[in-house]
Amino acid sequence: MTSANLEQDQPGSGRLAHAPTDHPAVPRKKVGVLLANLGTPDATDYWSMRRYLSEFLSDRRVVDYAAWKWQPLLQLIILSRRPFKSGEAYRSIWNTEQNESPLLTITREQTRKVSAGLKERLGDQVVVDFCMRYGNPSTDSVLRRMQAEGCERILFFPLYPQYASPTTATANDQAFRTLMKLKWQPAVRTVPAYFEQPAYIEALANSVREAYAATESRPDVLVASYHGVPKRYLLEGDPYHCQCQKTTRLLKERLGWKDDEIVTAFQSKFGPEEWVGPATVEHVAELARQGKKHIAVVSPAFSSDCVETLEEIEQEIRSSFIEAGGETFTYIPCLNARDDHIAALLSVIENELGGWI
Template sequence: MSTTIAKDQPGEGRLEHAQSDHPPIARAKVGVVLVNLGTPDNTDYGSMRRYLSEFLSDQRVVDYARWKWQPILQLIVLTRRPFLSGQAYKSIWNTEKDESPLLTITRAQTEKFAAQMQSLYGDEVVVDFCMRYGNPSTESVLTRLMENGCERILFFPLYPQYGSPTTATANDQAFRALMKMKWQPAIRTVPAYFEHPGYLRALATSVTDVYEPLSERPSKLVASYHGVPERFLHEGDPYHCQCQKTTRLLREKLGWEKGSIDTAFQSKFGPEKWLGPATVDHVAELARQGHKHIAVISPAFTADCVETLEEIEDEIRESFIAAGGETFTYIPCLNDRDDHIEALVDIANNELGGWVLPVSSTA
């Protein structure tokens, strides 16, 4: 690394030729931060209101003029929605650890990811995770890594498909944190990786793993992605196209015929026209068309969360059954599957090129 230090103790020291009263400097390292959407701290009204206020105040998520949107949000939306969202979170809450499943899973992903990076790079790479909304916050994690000597940081949003309300806002938050630092680390952001062979392989394997023991094979697989307003597509956001391509690449990886996997979008919010078809309506239509056994997968989510464990497993399942469907199979997100972690490590290794070498390469 570029900074030379005279060690006083492991991992810390004084800059070479520095005066004796110079502040200690941590040994230069590379940081990798895995980033997910976010989570409330609890399911009570106050926790949910704080979380939803932060989330829905983000102009990457709701990009209406603030003077128009904030009164509606603070005086109308946030009077009732925290109760409804709190009930949804309560139904899936990890009571043993007193946290949301997203936080539990992201921590497990990070631990497995860190173990693999440790075997490759030893102590040269430090791994952590943060949330765009809620805790652990992006600013706190980036600050901690910088204080621990990470002069270079790879910022890794866990969104296979690029979207301005997901990837872009995560990156925005990282750059805001850097604006407050006297000494900024060099930073790289990981681009969309929906075409990465390891990701597609893990996604396809997750399907076959669920299908194999089923007595009745689903006649249709629905790939349900988080929705965005349709105008985002016309304003240059590539999310819709990347979702459609993900579905096609998954089908080809599975070796299935055309028409075997449908693309749909969930979690509509507000009065605008959103990308369609809406998953909740599409599964009902499939049932009416005679598809009695279907499966649903969520390729845009890397960890199960309220949108998958509650929305898909409750609202969307109910819509299918109410329309005459019989068997509804949800295929879990990739979560901390070993093949998923291996794909993430491979992506990170590629993005770390020129910054750090594996231990075996430096022997």
């Protein structure tokens, strides 16, 4: 088959011009948009949790200790106990109606809305799907399916507003691993951090305004809680900490608030080394001891509610605040599938598709 055969395809026919009659049908050329989120276990039992945690904690972007030192500790000690605790946390938030994690439910709905929005704006030119860095649907399986459907160009969109090595970079890594195995690679673009996009900041501000309007007494302070990373990552050049601080500043400015009405903190510390701080679970307790009896917490680093927000913030961090003397704790949900959030994602996607559509 010559290059001319490939170029002269007949749209919608599944046939190549001048190709032999026994040539396999070729799908019409398409552009794909692949939304990528962190991941989810398939179930909450011990072995499902162990498989998920093993994949997650074996990722060198997440824990970058030498494998000879880390893997025996992980496989023989940590994964003998942690699946029980993590399974309990997931069970407390599990979507029992659909038998899946909230992250999976929300990401599917975000994908449905993004797909509908792009179809309205661009017609049938774009195929939209989603994948998970860890667990299912896997990045590898979805990328291969999109290529089989005719996606010769794919926009890969990690759903993390701020760039971080353990989130954005590892999602991109996984996509690149699939490309390394393909005989015919689609052209792939990756979406950069979008925390500065005005539409994203506006959606975040809207969620805060709505939550504050629904409270009986205005919170004394808003805690912007981001997932944490070791401090060493910052010193090694990861921009995440700086981008989180800027997100908080942009949100404060959009709301028109004073400096003391919003603070930045970090959650989900893991391991013995020093992490960026202050730690949310400790900071909310300190706020209560300082006389801040009414607080709200928002999670600008998470595009979808997940175990870190629905269990860690809603349960562990809330308890820390109340036990230290706090009275009213308001958790402001992630942007999830809000219409203004979907509009922000569509704006980013259309910009990044420039020249392809």
